[in-house]
Amino acid sequence: MFGKARLKLTAWYLLIIMLISIGFSTVIYKVLTAELNRFSHLQGLQIERRLSGQEFMSPESRFRNTPPRILTDPELVEETKQRLIFFLVIINGGILVVSSGLGYFLAGKTLKPIKNMVDEQNQFISDASHELKTPLTSLKAALEVHLRDKRLTLADAKKLIKENIEEVDKLQSLSEGLLRLASYQKPNNSSKFEKVSLASIIKKSIQKVKPQATKKKITLKDKSQNFELEADQYALTDLLVILLDNAIKYSPKEKSVTIASEKTDGSILISVSDYGIGINEKDLPHIFDRFWRADFARSKDRAVGYGLGLSIAKKIVESHHGKISVESTPGKGSVFTVRLPVKHKTL
Numbered sequence: 001m002f003g004k005a006r007l008k009l010t011a012w013y014l015l016i017i018m019l020i021s022i023g024f025s026t027v028i029y030k031v032l033t034a035e036l037n038r039f040s041h042l043q044g045l046q047i048e049r050r051l052s053g054q055e056f057m058s059p060e061s062r063f064r065n066t067p068p069r070i071l072t073d074p075e076l077v078e079e080t081k082q083r084l085i086f087f088l089v090i091i092n093g094g095i096l097v098v099s100s101g102l103g104y105f106l107a108g109k110t111l112k113p114i115k116n117m118v119d120e121q122n123q124f125i126s127d128a129s130h131e132l133k134t135p136l137t138s139l140k141a142a143l144e145v146h147l148r149d150k151r152l153t154l155a156d157a158k159k160l161i162k163e164n165i166e167e168v169d170k171l172q173s174l175s176e177g178l179l180r181l182a183s184y185q186k187p188n189n190s191s192k193f194e195k196v197s198l199a200s201i202i203k204k205s206i207q208k209v210k211p212q213a214t215k216k217k218i219t220l221k222d223k224s225q226n227f228e229l230e231a232d233q234y235a236l237t238d239l240l241v242i243l244l245d246n247a248i249k250y251s252p253k254e255k256s257v258t259i260a261s262e263k264t265d266g267s268i269l270i271s272v273s274d275y276g277i278g279i280n281e282k283d284l285p286h287i288f289d290r291f292w293r294a295d296f297a298r299s300k301d302r303a304v305g306y307g308l309g310l311s312i313a314k315k316i317v318e319s320h321h322g323k324i325s326v327e328s329t330p331g332k333g334s335v336f337t338v339r340l341p342v343k344h345k346t347l
């Protein structure tokens with residue numbers, strides 16, 4: 001598909017360049033031949049005047065008494081025109097060859113970001129369908145098995161419905177996660193960016209994760225300072241909630257999670273640290289990938305999630321032209337650090 005589009009775009013580039021080049025060559029040809037005719041005519045007149053003795057003639061030309069061949073000879077004029085056409089054709093041929101190569105190269109460059117975006121979207125759709133298909137298939141299978149069971153009691157049916165509702169809740173959170181990821185994947189929309197107070201965003205985020213922390217008796221420590229920055233406050237709250245939620249999710253009971261912030265040369269650093277299970281070194285390069293989860297997270301007593309949180313977090317940070325990084329020691333804990341510019345850069 002992109003091979004064809006590349007060829008088509010190259011053909012359009014060529015058509016435009018050749019139209020300009022041929023038009024330009026026609027103008028050059030017309031101007032030069034008009035000038036040639038004018039000079040030839042003027043020289044003819046001059047020679048006629050010389051021959052009729054109206055003008056001074058050098059002894060040599062009087063001796064030769066023949067008009068110089070230059071420009072007065074119609075054959076020479078025609079020959080000059082032919083040579084001009086020949087050179088213009090050669091030049092246009094050269095332009096055609098060079099612009100074909102250049103056009104093909106530029107068409108590839110122009111289409112590359114579009115191709116990457118389409119590939120990315122296709123990958124997203126196939127990942128999303130895969131993630132949705134697996135739980136839906138097992139849900140359907142469980143329903144079918146129970147439907148065929150002639151001895152199914154009301155109590156069994158109620159238990160099944162309850163389990164199914166839990167599964168549907170999880171699927172709902174998966175589809176919400178997918179929608180959030182898709183919305184942050186959209187091209188930059190700077191209209192949501194405004195001056196916001198970091199302290200109030202951190203406060204809001206802490207409020208949102210408080211129930212999970214209380215359940216696990218985890219202490220949330222706010223060591224942040226207040227700074228103003230240009231950001232999308234809803235996205236920034238989303239980002240901090242994801243990091244805090246993970247810190248709680250992947251920490252044993254009764255530990256603490258700390259959020260801190262500092263300002264360094266035009267950037268604001270926000271860190272979320274925990275004393276949780278940590279991340280293996282081999283897993284670190286993958287944690288921001290869509291649907292990626294560590295083996296532990298996938299295990300039987302896994303923490304709830306679909307491996308979308310950190311990829312959403314990364315998209316939010318990128319939309320703010322920031323950077324997200326992680327340092328982690330297995331068994332000891334992790335520190336996620338977000339660097340955001342104080343002023344939002346509009347592209």
Ligand code: ADP
Nearest residue numbers: 246247250278293294297305306307308309310
């Ligand atoms: P989810 O939490 O839904 O699995 P995320 O994208 O938020 O998805 O995280 C991806 C994976 O990164 C998690 O499954 C977990 O293995 C690992 N991870 C993320 N945050 C932490 C953390 N604070 N401590 C340990 N592991 C983490």
